[in-house]
Amino acid sequence: MIKYNLICDKEHEFESWFSSSREFEKLKKKRLLECIYCNSKKIEKSIMSPMISNFNNLGSLESKLERDLFKEKQKLQQIRNYIEKNFEYVGKNFSKKVREIYYDKNNKKTIYGTTTSKEREELAEEGIELLSIPWVDKDN
Numbered sequence: 719m720i721k722y723n724l725i726c727d728k729e730h731e732f733e734s735w736f737s738s739s740r741e742f743e744k745l746k747k748k749r750l751l752e753c754i755y756c757n758s759k760k761i762e763k764s765i766m767s768p769m770i771s772n773f774n775n776l777g778s779l780e781s782k783l784e785r786d787l788f789k790e791k792q793k794l795q796q797i798r799n800y801i802e803k804n805f806e807y808v809g810k811n812f813s814k815k816v817r818e819i820y821y822d823k824n825n826k827k828t829i830y831g832t833t834t835s836k837e838r839e840e841l842a843e844e845g846i847e848l849l850s851i852p853w854v855d856k857d858n
Contacts, residue, residue: 726753727760727835794854801851805830813837820846 720739725731732754736742742763745751751761805828808815812831819825833841833848841848 723764724751724753724761725764726756726758726762727839728753728756728758730755730758731764791854794852795856797851798854798856801830804828807831813841816841816846816848817844820844 719735719737720742721733721735722742723731723733730753734751736745742751746761749759752759753761808829808831810832812829812833815829815831819827819829838848
């Protein structure tokens with residue numbers, strides 16, 4: 719069994735148990751998960767802390783966690799550098815620009831920018847899939 723902290727698109731947070739992470743993904747894909755507060759079916763995993771059962775190894779666990787986080791941050795920084803070098807930044811005009819590219823099949827332009835939750839939903843309804851990337855600060 720595994721317990722996940724979940725969050726809906728209206729930012730309600732709650733917990734739920736699953737037989738496995740695969741089971742969670744299967745239920746999510748079939749849209750069988752729903753918010754306990756508002757019945758929204760747009761559910762994501764929320765940030766959660768690992769369960770620690772042996773406190774004797776806490777120091778080594780923290781060191782490993784710090785190393786792993788540092789490695790992940792480096793990967794995210796590499797992704798950010800690649801995007802900034804190879805994509806055009808369109809800022810808050812992202813929704814408009816991505817539609818222009820999507821509906822002009824000959825346009826192979828690559829862009830990045832920001833959207834609101836509402837714009838993201840509208841784009842999804844049109845069949846335009848987006849990828850969100852955690853944007854790490856360069857100087858942090």
